[in-house]
Amino acid sequence: MKLELKGITKRFGSLVANDHIDLVVEPGQVHCLLGENGAGKSTLMNVLYGLYDPTEGEILVDGKPVVFKDPGEAMAAGIGMVHQHFMLIPVFSVAENVALGNETTKAAGLLNLEATREKIRRISDQYGFDVDPDAMVEDLPVGVQQRVEIIKALVRDAEVLILDEPTAVLTPQETDELLDIIRQLKRDGKSIVFISHKLREVKAISDTITVIRRGKVVGQADPTASPTELASAMVGRTVSLTLDKAPAKTGEVTFKVRNLTVTDHNGQHVVDDLSFDIAKGEVLAIAGVQGNGQTELTEAILGVQPHVAGSITLDGEELLGKSVKHVLGAGVGFVPEDRTLDGLVGTFTIAENMILDLYDKAPFARGVGMKPGLIAENAAKKVEEFDVRTPSVSAAVGTLSGGNQQKVVLARELSRPLRLFIASQPTRGLDVGSIEFVHKRVIAERDHGTPVMIVSTELDEVLQLADRIAVLYRGRLVGIVPATTSRDVLGLMMAGVPAAEAEANASAHASGVTAAPTVSEPAGHEGETHV
Amino acid sequence: MSEKTTPDPLATGNNSAPEPAPTQVPGGTTSEAVASDVALDTAGGQMPPSAVPAATQLRGRDHRDGDGSVLHQIFTGNAMVSFLSVLLAIVLGGILMAVTNPKVAVTAGYFFAQPGDLLTEVIRPYTALVQGSIFNWAGADLAAQLYPITETLTVATPLICAGLGVALAFRAGLFNIGAQGQIIFGALFGAYVGFAWHLPIGLHLLVVILAGLVGGAVWGGVVGLLKARTGAHEVIVTIMLNYIANFLLLFLLTTPAFQRKGSTNPISPFLDSTALFPELLGPQFRLHAGFLVAIAATAFVWWLLNRSTVGFEFRAVGANPNAARTAGINVARSTILVMAIAGALAGLAGVAQVSGTEKYLSGGVAASIGFDAITVALLGRSTPWGTFFAGLLFGAFRAGGVAMQAQTQTPIDIVLVIQSLIVLFIAAPPLVRAIFGLNPRKKKTTTSGTAGSHTGGVKSGAAA
Numbered sequence: 001m002k003l004e005l006k007g008i009t010k011r012f013g014s015l016v017a018n019d020h021i022d023l024v025v026e027p028g029q030v031h032c033l034l035g036e037n038g039a040g041k042s043t044l045m046n047v048l049y050g051l052y053d054p055t056e057g058e059i060l061v062d063g064k065p066v067v068f069k070d071p072g073e074a075m076a077a078g079i080g081m082v083h084q085h086f087m088l089i090p091v092f093s094v095a096e097n098v099a100l101g102n103e104t105t106k107a108a109g110l111l112n113l114e115a116t117r118e119k120i121r122r123i124s125d126q127y128g129f130d131v132d133p134d135a136m137v138e139d140l141p142v143g144v145q146q147r148v149e150i151i152k153a154l155v156r157d158a159e160v161l162i163l164d165e166p167t168a169v170l171t172p173q174e175t176d177e178l179l180d181i182i183r184q185l186k187r188d189g190k191s192i193v194f195i196s197h198k199l200r201e202v203k204a205i206s207d208t209i210t211v212i213r214r215g216k217v218v219g220q221a222d223p224t225a226s227p228t229e230l231a232s233a234m235v236g237r238t239v240s241l242t243l244d245k246a247p248a249k250t251g252e253v254t255f256k257v258r259n260l261t262v263t264d265h266n267g268q269h270v271v272d273d274l275s276f277d278i279a280k281g282e283v284l285a286i287a288g289v290q291g292n293g294q295t296e297l298t299e300a301i302l303g304v305q306p307h308v309a310g311s312i313t314l315d316g317e318e319l320l321g322k323s324v325k326h327v328l329g330a331g332v333g334f335v336p337e338d339r340t341l342d343g344l345v346g347t348f349t350i351a352e353n354m355i356l357d358l359y360d361k362a363p364f365a366r367g368v369g370m371k372p373g374l375i376a377e378n379a380a381k382k383v384e385e386f387d388v389r390t391p392s393v394s395a396a397v398g399t400l401s402g403g404n405q406q407k408v409v410l411a412r413e414l415s416r417p418l419r420l421f422i423a424s425q426p427t428r429g430l431d432v433g434s435i436e437f438v439h440k441r442v443i444a445e446r447d448h449g450t451p452v453m454i455v456s457t458e459l460d461e462v463l464q465l466a467d468r469i470a471v472l473y474r475g476r477l478v479g480i481v482p483a484t485t486s487r488d489v490l491g492l493m494m495a496g497v498p499a500a501e502a503e504a505n506a507s508a509h510a511s512g513v514t515a516a517p518t519v520s521e522p523a524g525h526e527g528e529t530h531v
Numbered sequence: 532m533s534e535k536t537t538p539d540p541l542a543t544g545n546n547s548a549p550e551p552a553p554t555q556v557p558g559g560t561t562s563e564a565v566a567s568d569v570a571l572d573t574a575g576g577q578m579p580p581s582a583v584p585a586a587t588q589l590r591g592r593d594h595r596d597g598d599g600s601v602l603h604q605i606f607t608g609n610a611m612v613s614f615l616s617v618l619l620a621i622v623l624g625g626i627l628m629a630v631t632n633p634k635v636a637v638t639a640g641y642f643f644a645q646p647g648d649l650l651t652e653v654i655r656p657y658t659a660l661v662q663g664s665i666f667n668w669a670g671a672d673l674a675a676q677l678y679p680i681t682e683t684l685t686v687a688t689p690l691i692c693a694g695l696g697v698a699l700a701f702r703a704g705l706f707n708i709g710a711q712g713q714i715i716f717g718a719l720f721g722a723y724v725g726f727a728w729h730l731p732i733g734l735h736l737l738v739v740i741l742a743g744l745v746g747g748a749v750w751g752g753v754v755g756l757l758k759a760r761t762g763a764h765e766v767i768v769t770i771m772l773n774y775i776a777n778f779l780l781l782f783l784l785t786t787p788a789f790q791r792k793g794s795t796n797p798i799s800p801f802l803d804s805t806a807l808f809p810e811l812l813g814p815q816f817r818l819h820a821g822f823l824v825a826i827a828a829t830a831f832v833w834w835l836l837n838r839s840t841v842g843f844e845f846r847a848v849g850a851n852p853n854a855a856r857t858a859g860i861n862v863a864r865s866t867i868l869v870m871a872i873a874g875a876l877a878g879l880a881g882v883a884q885v886s887g888t889e890k891y892l893s894g895g896v897a898a899s900i901g902f903d904a905i906t907v908a909l910l911g912r913s914t915p916w917g918t919f920f921a922g923l924l925f926g927a928f929r930a931g932g933v934a935m936q937a938q939t940q941t942p943i944d945i946v947l948v949i950q951s952l953i954v955l956f957i958a959a960p961p962l963v964r965a966i967f968g969l970n971p972r973k974k975k976t977t978t979s980g981t982a983g984s985h986t987g988g989v990k991s992g993a994a995a
Contacts, residue, residue, distance in 0.1 A: 304856055325859035334857065342857040345850045355859035358848065360840040368839045 001027055001062060001076055001159035003048075008057035010043055017043040019215040020057070025160060030192045030333060032202045034221070034234055035212035036431035038401055041195045044212070045162050047195075049081045051218055058359060080153025084165040086145050090138035095120060095463055097137055098152050116155070123154050127184050143174035150181065161185065162193045167201055169428075172288040172459055172491055179205050197234065199227040199241075199430060200460070225476040231432045239241075239432055245443045248467040251280030255420050255451045260310035262296045265314075270296045272475040274310070278420070278451040283442070285466030285483075286455040289494050291473035294455045295337060298424050302334050303327045314420055328357050331419030332446075335409050337455065339402075343409040346398030350390055351379035353397045354412050382411040387437065403434030410441055421445050424455040439465060471499075534574060534876035549968035583807035593920030613910055613917075615963050616956035617924070621657070624949040628941055629653045663934020674815055679930060683816040685888060687926025689714070689880035689900050691825040694907035694918040695832050696751070696876035700765075701913040702836060703869040709754055709769025710877040712776030713747040713902025716785035717878025719780060720746030722885040723789070735805035736886065740824070743882030744875040752867060761865035765870070773901070781894050789879015799892035808887045826919075828879060833915040835872070845869050848892040855900065877901065907955050925950065 003025040010018040017040045025031045033041045034514050046052045048059060050068030058065045068074040072079070088097050099116040115351045117133040122132045137145060146166060150166045153161055163182075166174045182192055182205055196202050202209060202223070209221040211233045221230055231239045255278040262271035271293045271444055278284045286294055299305045301312055303324045312319045320328050328334065336342035344353050355375055363374050379393035387408045389399060397408055406426070408497040414419070422443060441466060446452045456462050460471055469485060471478040471493040479499035481489070494500035624741030629652070638648040662669065664683045670676035693710040700707035730738060750772060757763040784787045784797035791800045808819035836842040847855040848865045856862050884896050907925055911917030932946035956963050963969075 009864050302857065323859070323861070324856065324859070328859045336857050341851075342853045345854050346851045348847070352843070356854065359843045365840045368841055370838055370840055370843060374837070 003160050004060040004063075005044070006058050006060065007046065007187060008044060008047055008059070009055045009417070010040075010047055010052055011055045013214075015382065016049065016215050018054075021212070021217050021444055023210060023217070025191045025193055026208075027159070027191050028189045029207045030186055030194055030205050031125075032194045032206035032209045032223075033194065033212060034197065034199075034202055034209050034230065036197055036234055036422070036433070037403070037429065038431075039212045040215040041212055044194060045164060045193065045297065046076070046080065046526060049079060049162065054358075056494045056496075061455045064451055075153075075156050075158070078157060078159035079162065080150075080156060080160070081162040081168060082146065082149040082153065082164065084168055085147050087146060088145060088481075089140055091135050091136065093136055094140075094148050094151075095133040097148060098155055102156060119155050120151055123151050125415050127181055128409070129181070133270065141174075142169050143171070143177060146170070146174075146178065147181070156188070160191045160193065162195070164193070164195045167196065167198060170333055171457070171494070172487075173495070175201065179363045199230050202230065203227065228439060230439075233429070235433045237433075239436055241432075241436075243436075243439050243443065243464045244275075246447070248282040248446065250282045251449060252314050252460025253277045255453075256311075256313045257313040258313075259303075260297070260300060260308065260312065262293070262300050262305050263307040263309075264296070270475050271300060274472075276470055276480060278453055280451055281446055281449045282467040283446050283452040283465050284480075285469050286453065286461040286472055287459065287462045287466075287469050287490060287494060288457065288472035290457045292494075294424065294457075296475070297472070298334070298337070298422055298453075298455055301327070301422060303333070304395040331417060332414070333413035333418040333450075335406075335421075335423035335523075337424035337428070339405050339409050340398075344397050344405055347396055349379075349394045350388065350397050350400070350408055351376050351393040353408050354379045354382055354393075356412060358412070358416065378415075380417060382408075384409040386441075402429045403431055404439075406430055406434065406438060410438060414445060418445065420453070421450050422453045422455075425457065426454065427461060437463075459490060462490070463487070493509045538652050559727065562595060565896035569701045600784050609912060609960065611969070612960045612963050613912060613921075613957060615969075616953050616969055617910070619785075619963060619966065620949045620952035621958050623952055624945055625657065626652050626654050627948060628945055632941070656935050656945070658938045659930035659935040659938040659941075660928075660946075662931070662938070664931030667934075678816065679934070681812060681816040682930040683923065683926045684822050684927070685819065686929045687818075687826045687922045688821045688923050689883045690827055690903055691919050691922035692880035692883060693904035694911065694922050695828055696747070696880075697871040697904045697916060698911060698915065698918045699832055699836070699876065700751075700869055700873040701908055702849050703845040703865060704852065705755075705758070705765050705866065705870065705873075707751070707754070707769055707870070707873050708766055708773050708905065709751065709874075709901070710904040711897055711899075712751045712769065712773040713874040713877035714881040714884070714901050715776040715780050716750040716874075717743035717747035717881025718879070718885045718892060718896045719776075719881070720781065721882040722799055722802060722896075725806035725886060726800045726891075727788075729803060730805065732805045735803060736808065739806045739886055740879070740882055743878045743885075745878070746880065747878020748871040748875040749800070751877065752871035754874075755867035755870030758870070759866040762810055773899045777894075777897075780896070781891075784892065791891070792979040797894055802886060803889050804843070807890060808883070808885055815889060819883075819887040821887040824879065825883070825922075828876060829915045829919045832876070836915065841868065855889040877904070880904070880936070906950060910953060 004024040005021060007022075008021045011017065012356065016180065019040075021040075021044055023031070023033075023044075024500070033044070035041045043052065047054045048068075050070045050073055060066065060479065061067070062463075066077060068077065070081075074081075089100070092100070095113050095116045098120055099111065099113060104112045104115045106352050120131065120133040123129065124133075129151065131144060131147055137148060140148070146169075166178060167398050170178060179201065182194070185192060194205060196201070206223045209223060209225075209230070211218050211221055211230070213234065213236050218233060218236070221233055228239070228241050251529075257277070258275050260271055261269055266272045274293075274297065286297065288294055293407040296305055300308045301319065301495065303319070303322055303326070308320060310320065314330055314332065317330060319330065319332075322330075340346060348356070350376070352359075355378065358364055359370065364371055364378070366455050376393055382388070383390060383393055388400070388404050388407045388411065390404060397405060398410070404505055410423075410426075419507075421442075426442060430438065439461075442452060442454065446467075454462070456465075463483065466483040468480055469483055469490065470480045473494065473496040478493045478496060481499055482495070488506040488508060489499070489502045492505055493499055497505065605696055616797050629649075632652060634652050638643050638652050641648070662679065664679050667679050669676065693714055696713060697707050699709050711778045721739045724742040725739045728735070728738070754765050754768050754772065757768050758765050781797060784799060789799050791798050808821045808824075810816065811818045811822065825887075836846060840852075844855070844860050844865045845868075847860055848857065848862050848869075850864050855865075880900060883896065884900075885892055889896060903925055907921045910924070911919070911921035928950060932943040933945075935941050936943045
């Protein structure tokens, strides 16, 4: 099935989200839409999927113009969509989820799930999905849930499959598996529209790349183009993908974690006997697949985890058991992993968010009275310094883009003298330009002599920022390795394989050594704590 | 109404609804703008958490928060919705009066001959309402003409105080249904000090007010304490505490400590004259200095919310408790404190009743003020001055309703119906916007899942 979009324009009031976009998706092709957050990729796909009516332009299927009033019509025409946020009902089984909206019934309107199960098994076998139709969706890993979404589309005979940022929630391994699935679908003649801003995947999978910037198609790119070229096309200016950073000048060790154990409400040890150190002027990156204790680790340091044992010292002072206010006051800068949930108050102004943890300190307050003038002044200064794009410091922070929101959080946390800087997923959901900025600020703080702890599930980020890498698996420390460690070894370690074994395995396999940042540091290769 | 007339960075949470002007926000923010548009439309839907500006995520309450200039507020969706809700309720109330009034049926019979008669019959009750609440142009002298407005202010006084209590708790994310019980406790404490203690003039009233504040604060603080320490839901706790307060009051009024000597009725002795609010305009009016206290309370709450660190904590906890906690704010302490202050404000309403209008304590001292206060706070969009003017409006309804019934035989219950309709409309902003054709555009609610997907990165929901 050949799909064409001609001159699609979508306006929201005075806002042009899509501006005369032309796009041709050939059968059996992986067509990638590359663009920054907010470039209008999702809007375009929502138009195609019948969720929005285009203001202008038309959609052609096999040369014939069509109009989709709702997703049902789009699906009937053979278009399937896998949303970034899965549209699954967690307490339903796979078969029930797949049948939903497309139920086959027996006599008296009884649900014929067996037919659906059969279809799922067939598709699952065909593509090697390995999905059990009777498993509860909530019990499935994210990667498998995504396959259920793909099955949902395939059961409805989708010929064109739209994948909206499909890898945002996947581990590196799951991402590879997904790319394999896409290749198989392509071989079967399906067309794939792959939306992403991750250059590595885009290059790996695409036949055609269309770059969208500010609602407009700015051109086609060749998958063989270098990542820097692609990034530049996407952002509209030259960007540097490699971070220029000098080797770490490490000072004394000021931050020590000893035998840290965090117990959750089920009595499970979500952080299990963790010990590590961070010296002044170095970045320790905590790598690991999401949900292996990273969140609990950072929260334990901040003091919001209830059941914590062990010891956390900063400059010799025990932080464990202290209030959040005390920990922050001791000079800990904290960037939480979910900025909208934990980092910002969306309805508050930028100025208010800039002082969210300094609101009761001089000069912003005297006694219980606050100083609006000074607060606005401070915000204006920080907005300037951190290049937050906003019409005004009294705009609600919730109206900013993700990148600008993150800049607000960083501006706040880096605006006071720090003795430890912790940032969780500092660039999650950010575009290339913002990532570059955030990384520079992190390294600047390191070069300032602050111990820095970065938690990231993105291997690229870990490799770029880290001076040393600690890998977590199920709350345990798999090992601390130098930043020159190869991607393959780290991938294995993230699956729980000890460093030495991972090293042996990886070198036995291939010589897939990735160019890592130039920093190297003598460090123990054993999976043991390195001081 | 606005809390201030100049935009201020410290102001309460911005309206979350502004359409980010594309020209003002440089750099690919299109999808964000789209997201906030959709958020408006699907606030009740299942927007993924960070797809919506956090504003709209939180129980749909926060987007009533106001900010900026008066004009800005009036033209932002929700201030408009409050106004339109009142308008709509009045129109519907008019229709209701028309169909229930036998005279209207008669005039409708010759509607085409004399259409004016029908309209007159519908408008007459409202005229009486205005006459009974603002200005009585038929009055014999100036005093009689001004009497209605003083009645409005008198009736509004406890509504404003209790409304502030509800609004303040709202802003900290707590749904305080317990104003009724807090008023009773304020009245109980205040009245006891008023009739049982005999203190010098000036001091006595001050102590009565203090006692009322403490009474309300205790009854509200208990809620905060239970919520913070045990996680008990404040709605259930406050409802139950209302019953307890009510029956405790009825019981106490039968005990020798509270019951008036020589009376078989469950009422307390009169308060000492030193314990009463001075009359503001002389003895022929009921208006008392409690109204000035209500104004002061409004100003205080404004200052508290917008200019104090305590209020900053309240608002942060109300808008995003997780972020507040991460920023080092003690959420439990805030919860207890805000409920205590909210209770104290409601307690002030109790004092206004016993020291101002009633002058003794009875079982009906709180009437339905505690429940009307919820409506008042809602209509006032939980801002202090908004609550103040909403309280005045409800005071006018109450005062005018009596005159309406007397003059036109329209049952006073119609006022209750109008009040209820206002709440109903405020609770359903899309309905009001639809009726007045104010919905920004035709929308498809199913877009909720995807429209904002680029704004927030990975969602915890998907990664569970």
